[in-house]
Amino acid sequence: MKKVLMVCLGNICRSPLAEGILKSKVNTSKIFVDSAGTAAYHIGNLPDERSIEVAKKYGIDITNQKARKFTVKDFDTFDFIYAMDKSNYENILMLARNTNDKEKVQLILNEIDADKNASVPDPYYGGNQGFEDVYKMLEQACERIENKLA
Ligand code: 4NP
Numbered sequence: 001m002k003k004v005l006m007v008c009l010g011n012i013c014r015s016p017l018a019e020g021i022l023k024s025k026v027n028t029s030k031i032f033v034d035s036a037g038t039a040a041y042h043i044g045n046l047p048d049e050r051s052i053e054v055a056k057k058y059g060i061d062i063t064n065q066k067a068r069k070f071t072v073k074d075f076d077t078f079d080f081i082y083a084m085d086k087s088n089y090e091n092i093l094m095l096a097r098n099t100n101d102k103e104k105v106q107l108i109l110n111e112i113d114a115d116k117n118a119s120v121p122d123p124y125y126g127g128n129q130g131f132e133d134v135y136k137m138l139e140q141a142c143e144r145i146e147n148k149l150a
Helices: 014-025 049-057 086-095 099-103 128-149
Strands: 002-008 031-037 080-083 105-107
Touching: 002 014, 002 086, 002 128, 014 031, 014 049, 014 128, 049 128, 080 086, 080 128, 086 105, 099 105
Parallel strands: 002 031, 002 080, 080 105
Antiparallel strands: none
16 A cells, blocks of 8 residues: 655645545555644644635545644655645655655655746635645646556
């Protein structure tokens, strides 16, 4: 079973969408998908209402998710760890114990544009359009990930 972890800061806006989108594309009995945040602010919370709404608009229910914090154990559990932005990426790498851990971590948008090192913008302080934009980027990236894992 391949295991994929989506990581953002709060685990309430971006990574829950990435988790929901990838789950909608793969056989979840063969590929395990989860998400986490590098910060502890929202542990136990549902995804942000605006993420729930944009996912619902595209037929995906993410209301079964609950925020949790990324832990060093996630390096043992997961094969692929996707960071939404550069800050998340650096925070995850700081916890890596060895090169094997480090090699699991990638910026998710590099699946679309390999060397661009682009970030999925944090939509938390913006409006609904930000969530729509994030959804579209993650939809494209998850399509690539699905092809890669198949
Ligand atoms: P996320 O968005 O990292 O995509 O879940 C954020 C959620 C909460 C906060 C920042 C970003 N916050 O500062 O509480």
